[in-house]
Amino acid sequence: MEYVNPEGLRLDGRRFNEMRQIVAEVGVVSKADGSAVFEMGNTKVIAAVYGPREIQNKSLQKKNDHALVLCEYSMAQFSTGDRRRQKFDRRSTELSLVIRQTMEACILTELLPHSQIDIFLQVLQADGGTRSACINAATLALADAGIPMRDLAVSCSAGYLNSTPLLDLNYVEDSAGGTDVTVGILPKLDKVTLLQMDAKLPMETFETVFALASEGCKAIAERIREVLQENTKQLEYRRAA
Amino acid sequence: MEGRLANMWRLTVNESKFVETALQSELRVDGRGLYDYRKLTIKFGKEYGSSEVQLGQTHVMGFVTAQLVQPYKDRPNEGSLSIFTEFSPMADPSFEPGRPGESAVELGRIIDRGLRESRAVDTESLCVLAGKMVWSVRIDLHILDNGGNLVDAANIAALAALVTFRRPDCTVGGENGQEVIIHPPEEREPLPLIIHHLPIAFTFGFFNKGNIVVMDPTYVEEAVMCGRMTVTVNANGDICAIQKPGEEGVSHSVILHCMRLASSRAAATTKIIREEVEAYNRERSLQKVKRHPTLAKSVVSGPTVVVKEEHRKSSDQEKAAEISREHVERLKLSSEELRSTKVEEVAASPTNFKGGPSKWDPYSEAMDVDSLKASLASKGDSVTKSSSKKTTNGSGNAEKDAEMSVEEVTGDLGKKDTVEATKQNDGEMTLKDAVKPKKKRKNKNN
Numbered sequence: 001m002e003y004v005n006p007e008g009l010r011l012d013g014r015r016f017n018e019m020r021q022i023v024a025e026v027g028v029v030s031k032a033d034g035s036a037v038f039e040m041g042n043t044k045v046i047a048a049v050y051g052p053r054e055i056q057n058k059s060l061q062k063k064n065d066h067a068l069v070l071c072e073y074s075m076a077q078f079s080t081g082d083r084r085r086q087k088f089d090r091r092s093t094e095l096s097l098v099i100r101q102t103m104e105a106c107i108l109t110e111l112l113p114h115s116q117i118d119i120f121l122q123v124l125q126a127d128g129g130t131r132s133a134c135i136n137a138a139t140l141a142l143a144d145a146g147i148p149m150r151d152l153a154v155s156c157s158a159g160y161l162n163s164t165p166l167l168d169l170n171y172v173e174d175s176a177g178g179t180d181v182t183v184g185i186l187p188k189l190d191k192v193t194l195l196q197m198d199a200k201l202p203m204e205t206f207e208t209v210f211a212l213a214s215e216g217c218k219a220i221a222e223r224i225r226e227v228l229q230e231n232t233k234q235l236e237y238r239r240a241a
Numbered sequence: 242m243e244g245r246l247a248n249m250w251r252l253t254v255n256e257s258k259f260v261e262t263a264l265q266s267e268l269r270v271d272g273r274g275l276y277d278y279r280k281l282t283i284k285f286g287k288e289y290g291s292s293e294v295q296l297g298q299t300h301v302m303g304f305v306t307a308q309l310v311q312p313y314k315d316r317p318n319e320g321s322l323s324i325f326t327e328f329s330p331m332a333d334p335s336f337e338p339g340r341p342g343e344s345a346v347e348l349g350r351i352i353d354r355g356l357r358e359s360r361a362v363d364t365e366s367l368c369v370l371a372g373k374m375v376w377s378v379r380i381d382l383h384i385l386d387n388g389g390n391l392v393d394a395a396n397i398a399a400l401a402a403l404v405t406f407r408r409p410d411c412t413v414g415g416e417n418g419q420e421v422i423i424h425p426p427e428e429r430e431p432l433p434l435i436i437h438h439l440p441i442a443f444t445f446g447f448f449n450k451g452n453i454v455v456m457d458p459t460y461v462e463e464a465v466m467c468g469r470m471t472v473t474v475n476a477n478g479d480i481c482a483i484q485k486p487g488e489e490g491v492s493h494s495v496i497l498h499c500m501r502l503a504s505s506r507a508a509a510t511t512k513i514i515r516e517e518v519e520a521y522n523r524e525r526s527l528q529k530v531k532r533h534p535t536l537a538k539s540v541v542s543g544p545t546v547v548v549k550e551e552h553r554k555s556s557d558q559e560k561a562a563e564i565s566r567e568h569v570e571r572l573k574l575s576s577e578e579l580r581s582t583k584v585e586e587v588a589a590s591p592t593n594f595k596g597g598p599s600k601w602d603p604y605s606e607a608m609d610v611d612s613l614k615a616s617l618a619s620k621g622d623s624v625t626k627s628s629s630k631k632t633t634n635g636s637g638n639a640e641k642d643a644e645m646s647v648e649e650v651t652g653d654l655g656k657k658d659t660v661e662a663t664k665q666n667d668g669e670m671t672l673k674d675a676v677k678p679k680k681k682r683k684n685k686n687n
Contacts, residue, residue: 093346101487105468184487191451191490195470197483198358203504206480207497214493 003161003173011172012041019156019168019216024136024227026144032120034145038137041170042127047137049145051117067112071100073134075123095131102155102184102194103138108148117147128171129157135184135194136220143228152224155184155194156216158209160201165209167216181206183213187221250334252464260465264453269462276456276502281510283401283517289431290406294398297459298388300332303398304381305406309421312368312375320367320375324353324399326382333387351484352382352396355440355473359481362403363435369411374421376408378434389459392471396442397514404439404518407431440481441510442473443503451491454499470496472503476511480504 004010014020020041029035032048039045052067061068073095077084103119119141121134132155139153159169161178174180179201184194192214201209260270267275279297286293290305312319326349328336336342341349356362367376380402382395410429414422446458447468458466468489473482480500 090346090350093343094350097343097347098486103487105488105490181483186490189490191492192485192496193490194487195483195485195496197480198354200359200475200479200481202479203500206500210493210496 001176003176004164004166008164010166012170014168016164016166017212017215019219020170022220022223024140024224026140026227026231032141032145034141034143034147036137036140036144038133038140040129040133040136040168042125043129043133043170044123044125045130045133045137046122046124047134047141048120048122049117049138049141049147050120051145051147052112052115053118055114055116063109065113066109067107067114068116069100069104069107069109069119070116071096071103071119071121071138073099073121073123073131075126075130079123079126095134098194098196099131099134099138102135102153103142105193106139106149106151106153106186107142108150111148117142126171128169128174129182131155131182131196132157132184136224140224140227144231151186151188152221153184153186153193154217154221154224155182156213156220157182158213158216160205160209165205165212167212179209181209181213183210183217185214185217187218252461256461257465260461261448264448264455269455271459273457275454278457278506279459281397281513283397283514285401285405285517285521290402292398292401292405294394294401296388296390296394296397296457298386299390299394300384300386300388301391301394301398302383302385303395303402304383305378305399305402306381307367307376307378307406307408309369309374309411309423310377311373312371316364317372318368318375319364321377322353322357322362322364322380323377324349324356324380324382326384326395328384331386332384336384336387347484347486348392348395349382351392351442351471351473351482352380352399354482354484355396355442356399356403359438359440359473359475359479361436361438361440361475361481363437366435369421370413370419373419378403378406378408387460389461389463390444390457392444393442393457396440396473397510400439400441401514401518403434404436404514405433405521407433438475438477438479439511439514440473440475441507441514442471442482443506444469444471445499445502447489447491447495451489451495454495454502456502470499472500474500474503474507476508478504478507 004016008015010016012020020043021039023037023039025037027035028037028046029048032050034049035047037044037046055061055068060070073092074087075084075092077087099121100119107117119138121138123130123134135153135155139149142149143152156167157169157180158165158167159173159178159180160166161173161176166173169180177199179197179199182194182196183192185192195210197206263270264275269275271279273279279299280295282295284293284295285291288304292303294301294303310321313321326341326345328341328345330336330338336345357364362378367378369375380399382398384391384395407426407430409423409426409431411421411423414420443456444458446455446462446466447453447470448455448466451468455462455466458469463469468485468491470483470485470491472480474480483500485496
């Protein structure tokens with residue numbers, strides 16, 4: 001199947017280095033300390049952050065003077081085409097672990113000892129790139145909750161089909177059997193926190209795809225910053241200072 | 242790894258400071274270089290597809306089994322590969338029995354990605370009947386001792402087990418070509434899996450905010466490190482999978498450096514694995530199973546398995562049956578049920594006589610030399626056929642041939658015992674086997 005036609009257009013009309021449309025909104029779950037909805041094309045994810053609050057389960061605490069970060073990733077059963085069998089399978093467990101560790105790297109946990117920060121991620125619509133959308137949503141929600149972070153954690157995915165590196169794969173491109181590289185970076189510090197790759201790639205091709213994904217991350221970081229600044233302006237306006 | 246408070250082992254501040262300070266001077270606590278691996282030993286078990294890997298103190302066992310199942314609806318022509326990890330509580334006080342924890346699931350998925358997504362194991366060759374019956378290969382990894390770096394050790398265990406695994410041969414037959422007949426190993430040589438390449442995992446530990454990189458971290462180093470990354474590469478220079486699950490951020494250059502390190506070591510580790518497997522296979526082929534024509538067949542139609550046994554009888558067989566019975570008692574071999582039931586059935590009620598090309602039916606255990614010579618004379622041409630086939634048998638058989646006329650059965654027993662210790666079908670190897678014309682079937686499904 002042809003994923004990139006000779007003119008360089010993909011199945012949904014994008015070019016190889018174009019991302020899907022991003023729509024982000026902050027403060028959607030009223031009960032949560034911070035929340036956000038993040039859409040990348042058809043992938044829609046909602047994140048809710050509760051914290052810092054008292055530790056519920058002391059046995060989970062590993063580092064004494066640091067906050068405990070818990071994360072739960074789940075896909076709604078209606079998020080994919082066919083109704084999903086179970087909400088919590090091995091993939092969800094792995095992604096919860098991965099996202100938790102990504103966010104832990106960017107939260108200043110040493111400023112909130114003996115407390116717990118809960119991040120709940122729910123995928124409402126899955127069309128490829130759910131873990132990237134979840135990390136971006138979590139970043140927005142954490143910022144909305146006022147939790148101190150050393151940088152914004154942003155994530156984007158890229159792949160390689162028809163001998164072309166492609167940015168931000170959707171579900172059809174992802175299930176084509178080519179590779180899928182998900183990168184999570186801290187843009188200001190220029191550090192890579194998350195890196196996952198599956199399927200085979202020669203080394204040089206990987207470097208190209210990796211670079212493309214990092215570029216995509218930087219673009220998302222810009223967008224997230226805009227959204228947060230807009231949100232702050234709104235808060236200021238409502239305060240009517 | 243989560244664990245109950247009482248089970249958690251925490252690193253003392255002294256120890257962690259010591260490890261970190263030593264690393265800043267490029268010294269590791271166990272004296273290795275930054276990129277050195279611990280000693281790797283690969284052993285294999287009795288069964289096909291079982292392996293035991295030791296990487297320093299880390300001890301992992303891998304088992305591969307296969308089963309005929311219905312394929313997934315969206316992949317009717319492919320078999321499946323699934324990996325199950327078992328973090329035994331004996332490996333680490335923080336492992337709990339029951340449902341696998343986060344790290345167990347993560348380990349399983351890393352290995353799964355390396356094997357399945359990179360198409361290391363050919364799943365299309367596992368298809369028997371498109372849309373109805375495919376082989377489902379299951380890899381079980383048991384962690385016996387957690388000395389650090391479980392991913393690498395478990396990965397090698399999985400690979401070693403996969404490469405030495407043999408699945409039963411099966412043919413499609415029956416009335417309408419819809420029945421699948423599984424041939425037991427006594428009848429047809431089991432087949433290896435088709436493995437295109439070996440994806441080897443290399444784990445890196447990051448220290449000092451991502452500035453210091455270490456390969457193959459030990460248990461203590463894992464507790465100290467601030468981040469890790471697993472790169473799965475194969476000897477062809479392809480990167481099969483990468484897993485850097487969050488934690489400390491590192492720069493792009495460090496990541497590419499790690500990948501280059503991994504690529505450069507892939508060839509060496511692949512060679513070690515292949516050498517061990519070769520040695521094992523050579524050893525195994527010296528104790529080859531003798532093929533018996535159509536002893537027992539399992540006919541599979543749908544999920545239920547019906548085992549049918551067919552008997553073949555000739556005048557020689559009756560004589561053989563009597564002698565074999567007394568030989569069985571004399572030999573007092575720990576009987577595999579198959580063999581003992583065979584003897585009983587042969588003696589009890591011969592039902593169908595399946596005619597066919599003259600075959601020496603090695604149904605009984607042993608024969609005395611005279612009757613052998615008599616039958617040899619009568620089956621002159623089949624023996625010549627067998628002699629050409631004898632060269633394909635292991636050297637153990639050739640030995641037997643030479644000694645056949647002189648040796649007693651008891652002498653043979655000694656050899657048989659040692660051989661039997663390793664394979665359940667070796668009991669079939671008797672004096673008779675040395676003589677019988679073997680029709681070595683080609684392993685083709687037709």
